[in-house]
Amino acid sequence: MTRAFLTVPAARAGRVRPGGSAPRSRRNRRARDLAVVGLVTAVALAAVGCASADDDKDPDRRSFALEGTTLTVDSDDSALDVVAADVREVRVTRWFRGSVVAGGEPRVTWAMRDDRLVLRVRCDGLVADCSARHRIEVPRGVAVKVEEKDGRVTASGFEEALGIRTEDGSVTVEDSTGPLDLRSDDGSVRALGVGSRQVRASTRDGSVRLGLRAVPDRVEAGSDDGSVTVELPREDGDGVRAVYRVTAETDDGAVDVSVPRDPTGAHVVSARSQDGEVTVRSAN
Template sequence: MAARTVSVRTFAAVGAVAVLVAGLGACASASDDKDPEHRSFALQGRTLTVDSDDSALEIVASDDHTSGKVEVTRWFSGSVAVGTDPEVTWKMDDDRLVLRMHCSGVVADCAARHRIEVPRGIAVQVKEGDGSVRARGFRDALNIRTGDGSVHVTDSTGPLQLRTGDGSVRAEVSSRRVNAHTEDGSVRLELGTVPDLVESRTGDGSVTITLPRATYKVSTETGDGGVDVSVPRDDTSGHVVSARTGDGKVTVRTAN
């Protein structure tokens, strides 16, 4: 009787694993979502706040978009083998776009990617809990904060404030004021116009700042790493550059 009990239990366990594997094979992968969801939200003011808990974000400013409208496209890029479908919410509340997603089940691996398109002339503030943020095309102020994820900004001229707890910060822009800060990751800034102020700091990682040819007031600091400053320096210059890292190399150089 004992042998029979073991056999029955073994068979049941094998059956459960087979069902689970079959379920995994039937689940969608990141490339399977060919039918993303899309919504349009009304924007009353001149500043949009994006509040996301766990999503990859792409934020684009363009002259092609209607004034007072924010267009959002969402791709589901995960899978749920056993359990309910992801619980997803998105809403606009007082010019605050709130994006939330919750997955549950025995086996769950779910994520989302959002593309947010805004008209020119809108300042944007981003508060991301866990996910990367990419942004481009901004002439107005852009403030990005993420707890865990990289930040990358391109093709922008407005003032930037970029901060992440864990991830790299990159910017290829023509902004006159840039503030970039990460606790753990590299900072890489390429400026296409002579800035008034660049402040960059990382707790652990290298800092590289590439600038147009001009004379700068430069201050650097590193706890453990080399310093290479090749731009012309003048402590009376109105173009101020600050580069600091706790552990890593600091490079401030002129663009070729």
């Protein structure tokens, strides 16, 4: 969601007296200007309210042809729900609400450019309040890369490789079996009920939690500032007790590893945090 507030410049300062303060008349005008700015902003806020994409009861829908076997989603300011589905084209449903005071009309755009789905929200003004959400249905068998600048991302149902990167927002993946590469600069990362053999998950600011339902070949989980939790199966698909080669470290916090360990094991798990607890345990 975008909420923008444009500050109106105060009156230019006048000549400063030798004692270091501006003339009283100048100071009074400056105070009045600031008061007017505050009043205008307050009135604008009351007029705009708080936008929510969920209030859009008549969403837009569009389908896009996909030429290759990899889809890149390029979004700058929207919540995204990305799902694998029984469709032949990429289907997008868009919810949007927005208001702008003393600015251009808010608008959203979508386009497919060389198998790159580009989603944009434009919301600029004195007081701007916009909220967008997209549901993206992807044909099965297609690998997906998501590049989100500002907004949370959820994904589910993927058997092919799935990569998600957000600059500001959480990442949640469920019910997927393809390789996962999940990263957030500012937000939590979750991969729950996944059967992926290769998992990389990291965040600079937030927690990481991985819940695997299949014994992985390699897991790398890390956070600069937050806890890291990795839950692993007790047995493989043949009912054989799973043993893991685990590296678990933190610079500031507790470390708890309760899964069977083998320093030469084939199932490699790395869990690290600079500031937070690290837990590697068996899934319930």
